[in-house]
Amino acid sequence: xxxxxxxxxxxHYGSGKTNVxxxxxxxxxxxxEDVEIYDMDIVNPYFRTLDGKDMLDQHNIPLVVSDYANSxxxxxxxxxxxxRMIHDKSKLAVVDVGGDDRGALALGRFETALKEExxxxxxxxxxxxxxxxxxxxxxxxxxxxxxxxxxxxxxGIVNDSNLGRETTTKTVLASLDFANEVSKQTGLPIKFTxxxxxxxxxxxDKINNLVPIDVIHYGVWC
Amino acid sequence: MAEKILMKGxxxxxxxxxxxxxxxxxxxxxxxQTEVAAYMAKxxxxxxxxxxxxxxxxxxxxxxxxxxxxxxxSMTSSSSPGISLKSEGISYMAGCEVxxxxxxxxxxxxxxxxxxxxQSDYFQATKGGGHGDYxxxxxxxxxxxxxxxxxxxxxxxADNYRVPTMILTDGTIGQMMEPVSLDAVEVKQFDKxxxxxxxxxxxxxxxxxxxxxxxEELEQWNLNRYARYKVIEEKEQMYEEYMMDDAEICIVxxxxxxxxxxxxxxxxRKKGLKVGMIRPITLWPFPTKALKAAAEKCKAFISVExxxxxxxxxxxxxxxxxxxxxxxxxxGGVIVSSNEVVAKIEEVSKM
Numbered sequence: 001x002x003x004x005x006x007x008x009x010x011x012h013y014g015s016g017k018t019n020v021x022x023x024x025x026x027x028x029x030x031x032x033e034d035v036e037i038y039d040m041d042i043v044n045p046y047f048r049t050l051d052g053k054d055m056l057d058q059h060n061i062p063l064v065v066s067d068y069a070n071s072x073x074x075x076x077x078x079x080x081x082x083x084r085m086i087h088d089k090s091k092l093a094v095v096d097v098g099g100d101d102r103g104a105l106a107l108g109r110f111e112t113a114l115k116e117e118x119x120x121x122x123x124x125x126x127x128x129x130x131x132x133x134x135x136x137x138x139x140x141x142x143x144x145x146x147x148x149x150x151x152x153x154x155x156g157i158v159n160d161s162n163l164g165r166e167t168t169t170k171t172v173l174a175s176l177d178f179a180n181e182v183s184k185q186t187g188l189p190i191k192f193t194x195x196x197x198x199x200x201x202x203x204x205d206k207i208n209n210l211v212p213i214d215v216i217h218y219g220v221w222c
Numbered sequence: 223m224a225e226k227i228l229m230k231g232x233x234x235x236x237x238x239x240x241x242x243x244x245x246x247x248x249x250x251x252x253x254x255q256t257e258v259a260a261y262m263a264k265x266x267x268x269x270x271x272x273x274x275x276x277x278x279x280x281x282x283x284x285x286x287x288x289x290x291x292x293x294x295x296s297m298t299s300s301s302s303p304g305i306s307l308k309s310e311g312i313s314y315m316a317g318c319e320v321x322x323x324x325x326x327x328x329x330x331x332x333x334x335x336x337x338x339x340x341q342s343d344y345f346q347a348t349k350g351g352g353h354g355d356y357x358x359x360x361x362x363x364x365x366x367x368x369x370x371x372x373x374x375x376x377x378x379x380a381d382n383y384r385v386p387t388m389i390l391t392d393g394t395i396g397q398m399m400e401p402v403s404l405d406a407v408e409v410k411q412f413d414k415x416x417x418x419x420x421x422x423x424x425x426x427x428x429x430x431x432x433x434x435x436x437x438e439e440l441e442q443w444n445l446n447r448y449a450r451y452k453v454i455e456e457k458e459q460m461y462e463e464y465m466m467d468d469a470e471i472c473i474v475x476x477x478x479x480x481x482x483x484x485x486x487x488x489x490x491r492k493k494g495l496k497v498g499m500i501r502p503i504t505l506w507p508f509p510t511k512a513l514k515a516a517a518e519k520c521k522a523f524i525s526v527e528x529x530x531x532x533x534x535x536x537x538x539x540x541x542x543x544x545x546x547x548x549x550x551x552x553x554g555g556v557i558v559s560s561n562e563v564v565a566k567i568e569e570v571s572k573m
Contacts, residue, residue, distance in 0.1 A: 045397065
């Protein structure tokens with residue numbers, strides 16, 4: 001896909017934004033771009049971009065994240081470095097926005113700057129198997145709430161439909177109609193569909209713009 | 223089986239409560255259980271239920287008491303410090319013998335502690351927490367699927383025995399997402415002729431309180447309640463056995479610690495160590511029968527806990543200290559690792 005200077009990933013919490021954002025940042029870096037990733041989640045106490053620090057370090061991608069992420073401090077904080085996202089236009093920015101309208105609220109701080117620059121993609125990450133977004137209608141309801149909270153309209157869709165470790169090729173294929181329906185009703189293009197790397201070979205000829213992704217592994221809880 | 227969907231533990235719990243017929247939720251936000259309240263706030267108005275964010279935890283638990291006394295299924299949820307605040311109300315509910323569901327998505331303590339997952343409210347949940355002679359029925363889910371099934375079970379047990387029931391889980395299980403099947407379940411309902419919901423043709427008014435004017439009367443209330451507890455201890459012990467057939471070492475762990483322990487057991491078995499697990503699903507009543515039986519054939523026990531060692535006391539009591547019981551633990555919001563459990567198994571196997 002064509003790359004805008006700022007790519008924002010937003011959507012229902014738990015739809016897979018963090019993994020998608022991590023992989024997208026790595027993809028850009030591997031293309032030779034100068035990219036930083038921003039964790040703008042002000043809601044989740046754990047399970048966040050910081051958990052993918054090893055993956056990011058391997059690729060030398062700086063992570064801008066609240067000092068309090070994954071700590072015991074329960075405050076909705078953003079790192080002051082977040083302003084680099086709009087001030088340093090020499091770098092590409094990948095932004096992991098918090099889930100739902102609550103999580104996206106903080107992004108509103110950058111609404112004016114992002115619109116003035118006019119070089120961003122705001123991507124709606126969708127998952128047909130995620131509770132509360134199983135239909136196009138429910139997905140669009142949450143999409144509208146997010147847009148109202150942060151003031152930034154979506155420009156495209158990422159189909160990340162998955163059932164965690166129980167995802168199969170069938171799971172992914174069965175999500176295509178849903179994604180198309182969201183696209184049809186919103187008028188937004190499906191920028192790409194994500195699938196865990198192990199399933200990529202079996203699906204690459206069956207789905208347009210299919211992208212293999214690596215998923216943060218929480219082995220300890222299996 | 224219904225098509226699976228991805229849910230957070232807290233969401234599965236909230237959805238289960240609605241499936242169980244709970245239409246009255248009273249709460250106050252606290253990490254890491256806030257999704258329960260957020261979900262109820264969104265959902266309850268759509269189904270004719272009540273979501274109320276109280277001015278404090280103390281207020282919320284007393285609203286639960288009031289709703290439960292009127293005979294409807296009601297609940298509250300909180301996390302460790304919030305449960306301490308609710309403890310007075312919980313004691314009153316035990317004294318009033320009103321059934322309701324109390325959810326504790328534990329975080330580290332004592333005091334304000336932290337927001338990372340913990341199991342250090344075991345004593346508080348199983349031994350009282352509030353004042354007086356009472357028990358709660360305490361259920362400990364170890365998966366998002368069990369957050370669903372045990373929440374429904376919790377409402378049923380509470381109503382059946384007129385005992386407030388607690389779901390004791392931790393931040394990890396509350397926050398993590400897993401595929402869940404929301405199978406159509408038949409939820410048991412119970413007559414509540416004791417409920418204070420109007421006279422309804424009866425020849426008397428039902429009055430619910432926890433005040434007894436004479437010591438003898440209070441003693442009799444307590445004796446009656448403990449007779450019921452005895453039935454619960456006899457009939458309601460729940461546990462899961464894992465690789466216990468030939469086990470020489472028995473791990474005892476619940477919730478997230480049991481998940482880690484399962485990984486550790488698989489690893490230890492690759493090294494030829496005969497280890498299995500008894501996972502208490504009811505923490506009260508504690509699964510003493512299963513542990514007693516295990517004590518006959520196992521040479522040692524390891525209690526794996528995210529606390530300084532609380533359940534270990536119940537393990538020792540259950541087996542009358544017939545075999546040594548060792549502790550493998552992390553606390554303060556740190557999750558014990560599979561490697562740490564394997565190391566403990568190896569250490570104990572050499573003793």
